Amino acid sequence: MIVKTEAATDAAYWSRRAWFEAHAAGAGAQPVPVDYLDEEHAVWAAVVPALHERWERLAVPEVLDAARSVELPHDRVPQLDEVTERLTSTGFRFEAVAGLVPVDTFFGALADRRFLSTQYLRHPSSPLYTEEPDVVHEVVGHGTLLADSGLASLHVAAGEAILRCDEPAARQFVADVFWFSVEFGVVRASDGTTRAWGAGVLSSVAELDHLERVTVRPIDIDEMGGQAYRIDQVQPVLFGAESLTHAIDVVGTFFEAATNENVLRRLQAQRPSAVA
Numbered sequence: 472m473i474v475k476t477e478a479a480t481d482a483a484y485w486s487r488r489a490w491f492e493a494h495a496a497g498a499g500a501q502p503v504p505v506d507y508l509d510e511e512h513a514v515w516a517a518v519v520p521a522l523h524e525r526w527e528r529l530a531v532p533e534v535l536d537a538a539r540s541v542e543l544p545h546d547r548v549p550q551l552d553e554v555t556e557r558l559t560s561t562g563f564r565f566e567a568v569a570g571l572v573p574v575d576t577f578f579g580a581l582a583d584r585r586f587l588s589t590q591y592l593r594h595p596s597s598p599l600y601t602e603e604p605d606v607v608h609e610v611v612g613h614g615t616l617l618a619d620s621g622l623a624s625l626h627v628a629a630g631e632a633i634l635r636c637d638e639p640a641a642r643q644f645v646a647d648v649f650w651f652s653v654e655f656g657v658v659r660a661s662d663g664t665t666r667a668w669g670a671g672v673l674s675s676v677a678e679l680d681h682l683e684r685v686t687v688r689p690i691d692i693d694e695m696g697g698q699a700y701r702i703d704q705v706q707p708v709l710f711g712a713e714s715l716t717h718a719i720d721v722v723g724t725f726f727e728a729a730t731n732e733n734v735l736r737r738l739q740a741q742r743p744s745a746v747a
């Protein structure tokens with residue numbers, strides 16, 4: 472049974488979040504549809520058009536093509552099964568999880584072309600910002616990327632890399648490269664502008680609005696794997712490729728070849744104290 476909330480009070484919001492947690496079908500299962508509340512559709516309708524408006528100026532052309540191909544609704548929260556139906560070209564499936572899942576569960580699913588997604592919405596008092604990966608981030612960010620065959624393959628390659636790299640330091644390095652590429656990847660366009668392709672930038676109005684002021688370093692696997700970051704603030708430093716093709720080439724080649732041995736060798740060369 473769905474408990475309908477009358478007002479977006481904190482108590483009502485967190486009660487609803489608890490409902491989402493209990494309702495998630497989990498990895499490997501078909502998502503159970505959610506009867507979204509009017510106020511949840513309103514959050515989606517506030518943030519998604521604001522993102523798309525910015526994408527016209529600030530996203531790489533391939534993302535705009537992917538968005539046109541996946542055609543996600545702007546005025547209501549889609550069901551995860553509906554997202555899956557829109558991704559037949561790349562064969563990715565969306566499955567519902569309660570929240571953060573263990574790293575090997577999340578990346579193991581990517582290797583199997585399954586995306587483990589939350590279904591809840593961010594708090595309605597701040598529709599344009601969230602630290603947590605809510606359904607806007609998962610569906611509008613990753614769901615759009617997963618309509619592009621090159622970016623879908625990059626998600627798969629990242630999943631396979633994490634499964635191969637089970638040494639904690641190597642796994643963290645691969646996860647950090649994922650953070651600065653699939654989540655926060657940008658391109659330095661020939662006209663000097665910065666354009667986004669990472670799901671974390673594309674799904675955040677705050678990140679997009681900050682893009683012109685961010686420090687963009689040249690894409691470099693060793694620097695990406697060694698760069699500290701915080702998840703609770705706008706990213707001050709990002710890594711830019713010359714084009715999305717260039718980014719997929721550099722990062723995909725790294726993911727495809729990553730093993731405990733060669734990643735630990737990189738770490739040893741970069742930070743001798745990081746590897747015992």
Ligand SMILES: [Fe+2]
Nearest residue numbers: 604654670671
């Ligand atoms: Fe993400």
